[in-house]
Amino acid sequence: MPAPQANPLLFTKLALWIVAAVGGGVLLARRRVTRRVRLIALLGGTLVFGFLYGLILGPAANPNPVASLRTLLRVLLAGGPLAPMIVVMVVVLLALVWVSNKSICGWACQLGLLQEAIYRLAPVRRRWKPPFWLSNGIRAAAFLALVGGLLLAGLDWIGLIDPFPLFSLRLGTWALLLVAGVLGASAFVFRPWCQFLCPFGLVGWIIEQRSLYRVRIDPDICVSCGRCAVACPTQAMADNLAGKAVRADCFACGDCLAACPKEGALGWRR
Numbered sequence: 001m002p003a004p005q006a007n008p009l010l011f012t013k014l015a016l017w018i019v020a021a022v023g024g025g026v027l028l029a030r031r032r033v034t035r036r037v038r039l040i041a042l043l044g045g046t047l048v049f050g051f052l053y054g055l056i057l058g059p060a061a062n063p064n065p066v067a068s069l070r071t072l073l074r075v076l077l078a079g080g081p082l083a084p085m086i087v088v089m090v091v092v093l094l095a096l097v098w099v100s101n102k103s104i105c106g107w108a109c110q111l112g113l114l115q116e117a118i119y120r121l122a123p124v125r126r127r128w129k130p131p132f133w134l135s136n137g138i139r140a141a142a143f144l145a146l147v148g149g150l151l152l153a154g155l156d157w158i159g160l161i162d163p164f165p166l167f168s169l170r171l172g173t174w175a176l177l178l179v180a181g182v183l184g185a186s187a188f189v190f191r192p193w194c195q196f197l198c199p200f201g202l203v204g205w206i207i208e209q210r211s212l213y214r215v216r217i218d219p220d221i222c223v224s225c226g227r228c229a230v231a232c233p234t235q236a237m238a239d240n241l242a243g244k245a246v247r248a249d250c251f252a253c254g255d256c257l258a259a260c261p262k263e264g265a266l267g268w269r270r
């Protein structure tokens with residue numbers, strides 16, 4: 001994928017991403033994230049950040065967190081021209097993770113939003129919450145394969161099966177197969193691409209361990225009922241409740257906050 005050049009439309013998307021991520025954080029902090037609010041955000045974001053920008057800009061120019069990070073890695077590891085826009089994108093997106101956990105993934109990335117919309121709308125009773133060691137182990141291996149491929153052969157494996165051109169309705173055969181698998185699996189597993197494969201998800205996970213705003217527990221109010229951990233679609237809330245220093249990915253969905261029966265026990269706060 002060629003590096004996006006500075007284009008007014010790219011700046012509008014970056015600005016809207018910031019508004020969505022910050023707005024999502026504000027809604028979480030005020031405990032206003034109901035199922036209805038979440039679905040509106042997921043479907044609206046998929047349409048605007050995904051299909052609207054994807055059809056206007058085309059697959060090569062419609063920004064997404066994964067392409068921004070891949071392009072930066074490719075230039076750093078395999079050489080080539082570095083567009084300032086890419087550096088701006090990566091710095092802004094990772095800064096958002098540092099400020100408000102994975103609000104950028106939870107409220108703005110088109111592929112994340114589409115997967116989660118399917119997860120929430122699919123009429124499925126039994127779902128699988130993968131153990132974090134497994135999903136993160138596979139994701140780390142995928143990241144190492146990306147870095148190794150770029151370093152040794154200038155090969156970017158994600159470029160071969162990149163799912164994001166879905167939003168411009170331009171997928172090759174292998175990408176189409178991957179997208180069908182990811183979207184089908186999304187009915188049973190929360191955000192399978194994000195948890196198992198996404199390089200931005202991995203780098204963001206490292207940064208989110210030190211996020212300023214995230215779900216925090218007030219131990220004086222919490223009664224350890226565990227409802228938040230059951231409601232959480234990842235292992236993040238169980239890790240949080242157990243007081244682990246390193247927690248699984250939190251995608252800023254708000255399910256734990258909605259499930260907590262004790263006012264003030266959980267909050268999206270510093």
Ligand code: SF4
Nearest residue numbers: 105109112194198201
């Ligand atoms: S983990 Fe990757 S694909 Fe998922 S929402 Fe974040 S950037 Fe997008």
Ligand code: SF4
Nearest residue numbers: 232250251253254256
């Ligand atoms: S339910 Fe889990 S993923 Fe969602 S906000 Fe709470 S900790 Fe994060």
